[in-house]
Amino acid sequence: GIPVRTTLDNSTTVQYAALLQQLVMKARSTVRDIDPQNDLTFLRIRSKKHEIMVAPDKDYLLVVVQNPCE
Amino acid sequence: QVNTDRVKVQSRGVNHVEGGWPKDINPREADQTARFRKKLEKDEHYISVVTQLGTLMEHCVKQNNAIDIYEEYFDEEEMIEVEIEPPSAKTINAIRDPNTAKRTATHLSWCPDASKKLAVAYSILEFQQNKTDMSLDSYIWDLENSNKPELVLKPPSPLVTLEYNPKDSYVLVGGCYNGQLAYWDTRKGQLPVEVSTVEVSHRDPVYGTIWLQSKTGTDCFSASTDGQVLWWDIRKLSVPTERLVLDISRKGILQQALGAVTLEFESTLPTKFMVGTEQGIVILCNRKAKTPAEKITCTYSGHHGPVYALTRNPLYPKIFLTVGDWTARIWSEDAKESSIMWTKYHSAYLTDGCWSPVRPAVFFTTRSDGTLDIWDFLFKQSDPFLSLKVCDEALSSLRVQDNGCIVGCGSKLGTVSVMEISSVLCTLQRNEKNLVNAV
Numbered sequence: 149g150i151p152v153r154t155t156l157d158n159s160t161t162v163q164y165a166a167l168l169q170q171l172v173m174k175a176r177s178t179v180r181d182i183d184p185q186n187d188l189t190f191l192r193i194r195s196k197k198h199e200i201m202v203a204p205d206k207d208y209l210l211v212v213v214q215n216p217c218e
Numbered sequence: 219q220v221n222t223d224r225v226k227v228q229s230r231g232v233n234h235v236e237g238g239w240p241k242d243i244n245p246r247e248a249d250q251t252a253r254f255r256k257k258l259e260k261d262e263h264y265i266s267v268v269t270q271l272g273t274l275m276e277h278c279v280k281q282n283n284a285i286d287i288y289e290e291y292f293d294e295e296e297m298i299e300v301e302i303e304p305p306s307a308k309t310i311n312a313i314r315d316p317n318t319a320k321r322t323a324t325h326l327s328w329c330p331d332a333s334k335k336l337a338v339a340y341s342i343l344e345f346q347q348n349k350t351d352m353s354l355d356s357y358i359w360d361l362e363n364s365n366k367p368e369l370v371l372k373p374p375s376p377l378v379t380l381e382y383n384p385k386d387s388y389v390l391v392g393g394c395y396n397g398q399l400a401y402w403d404t405r406k407g408q409l410p411v412e413v414s415t416v417e418v419s420h421r422d423p424v425y426g427t428i429w430l431q432s433k434t435g436t437d438c439f440s441a442s443t444d445g446q447v448l449w450w451d452i453r454k455l456s457v458p459t460e461r462l463v464l465d466i467s468r469k470g471i472l473q474q475a476l477g478a479v480t481l482e483f484e485s486t487l488p489t490k491f492m493v494g495t496e497q498g499i500v501i502l503c504n505r506k507a508k509t510p511a512e513k514i515t516c517t518y519s520g521h522h523g524p525v526y527a528l529t530r531n532p533l534y535p536k537i538f539l540t541v542g543d544w545t546a547r548i549w550s551e552d553a554k555e556s557s558i559m560w561t562k563y564h565s566a567y568l569t570d571g572c573w574s575p576v577r578p579a580v581f582f583t584t585r586s587d588g589t590l591d592i593w594d595f596l597f598k599q600s601d602p603f604l605s606l607k608v609c610d611e612a613l614s615s616l617r618v619q620d621n622g623c624i625v626g627c628g629s630k631l632g633t634v635s636v637m638e639i640s641s642v643l644c645t646l647q648r649n650e651k652n653l654v655n656a657v
Binding site: 152153199 | 255258259263264268270272278279
């Protein structure tokens with residue numbers, strides 16, 4: 149996918165865009181396979197260092213990377 | 219769980235580059251992409267989507283900020299005492315000989331750097347059973363990928379034993395069926411780096427090879443049923459550095475020598491080593507003796523048949539275990555008349571045995587009816603602590619990995635089963651060391 153607006157550097161943004169696009173497609177197809185009436189509204193990936201939150205839409209993705217508060 | 223056909227999978231990385239731009243825009247031109255972005259931002263649909271997604275995201279971000287789910291909640295609670303659970307073991311992996319003509323897995327050696335690699339020597343030990351199309355190879359397997367061997371070793375004749383160098387995890391030495399010794403460096407490939415010359419090697423299959431402690435880390439010694447024990451420096455395998463004839467009358471006559479079937483060396487007692495023979499006698503030898511007659515210190519007899527396995531207890535080196543005929547016996551070096559403990563006569567031959575490296579009272583034996591027995595002599599001396607049927611054919615070799623939890627057993631048809639035993643058998647019980655000492 150193409151990054152439209154970003155606060156990170158370009159290479160990281162491009163990487164996040166490409167990887168998350170694929171992940172969101174896979175997650176969405178999983179949810180719909182299990183129940184066709186269902187759809188993906190939000191995706192949160194918590195890792196050791198931070199949390200990636202993705203809000204998907206038909207054409208766009210909003211991605212936020214946050215550090216969980218210690 | 220579903221059984222599917224095995225599919226070959228390979229792990230590869232993916233290189234992501236900027237993409238997805240419409241055809242008329244050149245992604246490298248900064249002003250073109252900037253123009254496209256500005257145009258997009260003015261699109262109404264875009265604005266509505268962003269506001270909508272923004273509210274959704276804000277909700278989750280606020281959730282994150284409100285509660286810290288990573289904090290330590292149960293600081294005050296103490297560690298629960300480990301319960302005595304019934305011991306069990308399960309097979310985590312079964313590696314089959316990929317060739318159609320199945321050979322026995324005669325020896326297993328775990329890679330010393332704990333990377334879950336296993337070297338297996340395959341050969342057929344029955345006299346003159348070698349078929350002409352039998353493959354000579356032995357393999358190094360990685361437990362993560364049991365479909366394809368990680369490395370194929372091509373010796374001049376089938377390998378009967380194979381050992382990793384405990385100091386250098388890339389070097390292995392193997393003893394061949396025809397009596398030669400070969401050594402490999404896994405970084406250098408499949409063919410042996412060097413092979414000993416046929417004239418000075420053993421005349422019978424090399425049944426035992428062990429690495430020695432030395433400054434150079436390149437010494438090893440080998441034993442065979444031709445009655446000789448030979449010392450080698452692997453940098454120069456053309457001639458053995460030393461030779462000993464296993465004649466218990468101490469005259470050094472080859473014809474009277476006993477055929478050696480297993481070899482044992484303990485790195486904490488570097489001058490002594492032990493040999494288990496075909497005739498059921500264990501010979502304790504001193505390497506540093508001046509004359510060949512004094513090399514053989516004493517003998518222990520007690521088995522009716524060949525001593526198939528001989529290992530010292532890793533934590534109490536004076537105690538050693540021998541496996542042969544239908545029993546397993548535990549000996550103390552000081553008690554020369556007979557073994558201090560032995561198991562009852564089983565219905566099947568015992569083929570191999572080994573101590574657990576972490577628990578001094580636990581040892582494993584394999585039988586020719588395919589059963590693996592785990593014994594704990596502090597708990598019960600008449601029966602095995604746990605007895606598992608691993609496979610239908612006879613088990614021929616056994617090795618415990620250094621962490622004590624994983625055991626590999628090789629069978630007559632070349633299948634290596636890797637089993638994981640429950641933690642009860644792996645963690646040291648508190649009094650165990652003292653109790654074993656008292657024994």
